[in-house]
Amino acid sequence: MAAAPAPVRLDPLAFADDGCVALPARGGVRSATVVLDAGHGGPDPGAGGRTPNGATVLEKELTLAVSLAAADSLRDRGTTVVLTRSTDALGSPVEPGDVQDGALTTDASQEDLEARVRCANLARADALVSVHLNSFADTAVGGTETLYEPDRPLAPRSRALAQSLQTSIRTRLSELGRPPADRGVLDDSAGGESSSGHLVLLGPRVPGYIDEPSAMPAALVEPLFITNPADLDVVASSAGSAALGEAVSGGITEYLIGARRR
Numbered sequence: 001m002a003a004a005p006a007p008v009r010l011d012p013l014a015f016a017d018d019g020c021v022a023l024p025a026r027g028g029v030r031s032a033t034v035v036l037d038a039g040h041g042g043p044d045p046g047a048g049g050r051t052p053n054g055a056t057v058l059e060k061e062l063t064l065a066v067s068l069a070a071a072d073s074l075r076d077r078g079t080t081v082v083l084t085r086s087t088d089a090l091g092s093p094v095e096p097g098d099v100q101d102g103a104l105t106t107d108a109s110q111e112d113l114e115a116r117v118r119c120a121n122l123a124r125a126d127a128l129v130s131v132h133l134n135s136f137a138d139t140a141v142g143g144t145e146t147l148y149e150p151d152r153p154l155a156p157r158s159r160a161l162a163q164s165l166q167t168s169i170r171t172r173l174s175e176l177g178r179p180p181a182d183r184g185v186l187d188d189s190a191g192g193e194s195s196s197g198h199l200v201l202l203g204p205r206v207p208g209y210i211d212e213p214s215a216m217p218a219a220l221v222e223p224l225f226i227t228n229p230a231d232l233d234v235v236a237s238s239a240g241s242a243a244l245g246e247a248v249s250g251g252i253t254e255y256l257i258g259a260r261r262r
């Protein structure tokens, strides 16, 4: 058997180190390319949660763990995976002045999101899935939701992708004995991460802000709440993040199979 090809950086100058890397499918014929976008990274920790013993867990760590698990599973299913980041970094290289008072500036945050979109378009991906975790001041709030962008021609396919992901994640968590509250498939005007601008990833074009939106069906999963103790207990465990990765992979695969039939 020939050795597996090494990961390929699609455009080393445009992205952070270990950013925008293509990982070839294992075995079988390449059938599709999927971009997995682990939310946040590097100087942008995302939201934080606290374990029962008082340790702080960061969204950026958990989104990467889930994304890497999903990538592994997708490659085994014959899918090429492109990761917008594969380490604790942003999508774009961090430059002097990007972090002020300990936080990423608005401009740097936009550059990061644009780099992630550029990566997806460069990959000519069949689907883009961004992985985040939800957060809320009231720690009793928990559950699973998936977002898509309704105002563009790709919307019906993005909605189908989002629905497939939502179903797969809820099913897998139920199998784990941790059935989540079903917050549903939402369009990105419904709140959640939309106010923080993550959904720029999903489109549509906003002249002067997002000149080049993502060119493929896209969805953003919020499998659980990092601020909810029971949810965090699941996603912060290695079994939980592996299960969520498998669920994301399964949801994408179901979508791809359905898209081939349509």
Ligand SMILES: [Zn+2]
Pocket (backbone or CB within 6 Å): 039, 040, 046, 047, 059, 132, 133, 193, 198
């Ligand atoms: Zn996030």
